[in-house]
Amino acid sequence: MGIKERRAREKEQLRQQILSAARELFVNEGYESVSMRKIANKIEYSPTTIYLYFKDKVDLLDSVCQETLLHLLNTLEHLKKDKNDSVETLRKSGRAYVEFGLKYPQDYKLTFVVRPQFQKGLGLQEGSIGEKVFNYLREMVSExxxxxxxxxxxxxxxxQVMWSAVHGVTLLLIDFPDFPWTERDKLIDTVIETTIAGLKA
Amino acid sequence: MGIKERRAREKEQLRQQILSAARELFVNEGYESVSMRKIANKIEYSPTTIYLYFKDKVDLLDSVCQETLLHLLNTLEHLKKDKNDSVETLRKSGRAYVEFGLKYPQDYKLTFVVRPQFQKGLGLQEGSIGEKVFNYLREMVSExxxxxxxxxxxxxxxxQVMWSAVHGVTLLLIDFPDFPWTERDKLIDTVIETTIAGLKA
DNA sequence: TTATTTAACTTAACACTGTTAAGTATACTA
DNA sequence: TAGTATACTTAACAGTGTTAAGTTAAATAA
Structure with missing residues (x-):
């Protein structure tokens, strides 16, 4: 009975193909500028095939963002943690969060800015990966x-205060690249350091 | 020679009519969901008339956002400032900024999230109203x-640290309304207080 | 082996989008 | 009164997300 499994594997492969084609186009051209036909062209299938794998364009966006969140969560969880210095661990986590956003600016915006516009309210429900990302931050703070x-x-x-700080500086740096920012690393460090100092005080 | 002036006045009136129709639709239905034809219908002109007053849809968005920034700037500048307590003034300014964003969430997002996506890099150039808003914040900090x-x-x-903090908490509260936030006022106050305390330390 | 069902995919169409070129009608100027 | 500039509209283009219906090939049953 290996046939069914091969077919399922092939289906999953095409799903992944669609997903990565969509991500690449969304990131390079912006969600709104990408049409289902463009994605279909890229994978050399007819546009309607996509609808056999994803409910609609928003569902496609949603799946792309899920992957991004998973990637972010993995990045954070693979951080070398300093058991004896919980503040240092928090510092590192905050830095990693912002750096992730700046390394993949379009993916970050897709997840934390574009998606909420189309999926009103949803996105951080119980059990979701988004919730797990926040849970991670909270645990660092909790310690x-x-x-x-x-x-x-x-x-x-x-x-939540910590999240506001890192989210804020990440988005500002992405959205207003021409603003006369202080040197990047300095700004990010100051944001994190200020927040930590404020929480200590 | 009052005729020319009347005509100019009428032109300006129609421009304003377009602008407020656009704002209302953008805010209620989202920038992407609003078509030029919808705006035209609302003001009872043909769609192409809009193009006699605005270069394109992005220009229309841009003009709407300029108004929002002016509104925000006015709100901040009309704050009762405490000359003897510069920290209290900064506190009030930060609060007013966030409250503006939460009072007009869609206008805030249009200005600080949607527009940067379409006007890459532009938005905070020298002399712009956006720059003036930041200049205000900087002056409060400077004192x-x-x-x-x-x-x-x-x-x-x-x-910039202060801006990151208020921008971050504003956007999070707008974009993830279903997240189990701490009580709103408490969260906002804690964000501002933490940042100020961190800057003092 | 042949008939039938199921799965994967495509074609064609609908009602819509932003934008432009060309056309019209009105008001102002000479 | 004739000509011109201004304000606006009509019609069209190439594209959009999405759906219903149609096709083809593979798996199953007789």
């Missing part, structure tokens, strides 16, 4: 609170 | 630095 390094006791709020 | 309340000497970086 600092547990060790009584941070004054603030409310872990939720503290995590 | 704190001048009075040696903030440790950090670099006014540019300090201003």
């Amino acid at each position: 600092c609170v547990r060790q009584k390094i941070f004054r603030q006791v409310d872990v939720e709020t503290t995590g | 704190c630095v001048r009075q040696k309340i903030f440790r950090q000497v670099d006014v540019e970086t300090t201003g």
Whole structure:
């Protein structure tokens, strides 16, 4: 009964082909500028074939973003953590988050800016990968609170403050590349350092 | 020679009519979902008339955003400032910024998220209103630095850190309304307070 | 082996999009 | 009164997301 499995494997392969064609086009030309026909051309199938694998264009965007979130989550989880210095670990995590956004700016925007516009409200539901990304950040923060390094006791709020800071600086740097920013690394470090110092104080 | 002036006035009136029809539709239905024909229908002119007043759809978006920035700038500049307490003034400014974003979430996103996607790089050039908004923030920060309340000497970086914080929390609250946020006012206050405390430390 | 069902994919079409070139009608100028 | 400039419209182009119907090839059943 290997035939069915081969067929399933082939189906999964085409799904992946569509997905990576879509990602490449979305990233290079922008979600709105990419048509289903363009994606279809790239993979050399008719446009309607895509609808056999994805409900519609938004579903395609959604799947691309899921991959991005997984990639981000993996990047964060593979960080070398310093058990004895929870603040240093948080610092590294914040840096890694921003750097991920700047390394894949269009993927980051697709996930955290474009998608929310089309999937109102959805995106960070319970059990979702997006939620896991935040959970990671919260755990890093939580350890600092547990060790009584941070004054603030409310872990939720503290995590959300940290997220605001890194999300904010990431998006500003991506969206306004011509603004006379301070040197990048300095700005990012200052944002993270300021937030951490503020939480200690 | 009052005829020419009347005609100019009428032209300006129609321009404003187009602009406010566009804003209303953009805000309620999203930039992408609004067609030139929809706008034209609303003002009861043919679609092509719009092109006599605006170069294209992006130009229309641009003009809508200019108005938003002016509105934001006015809001900030009309704040009651406490000459003797520059930190309190900065606090109020940060709060006002976020509250503006949450009061007009779609206008804020149009200006700070959608527009940069279509006007790559442009948006904060010298002399622009966007630049003036940041200049305002910087001045508030600058006063704190001048009075040696903030440790950090670099006014540019300090201003950008503040902007990152307020921009970040504003966008997160708008884009992920279903996320289990801490109570709104508390989160906003904590973001601003943390940033200020971090800059003092 | 042959007939039938199922799966994968395509063709053609619908109602819509931003934008432009050409046309019209009105108001102003000479 | 004739000519010109201004304001606006009509018609069209090439493209959009999406669906219903049609086709072809492979798997199953007789």
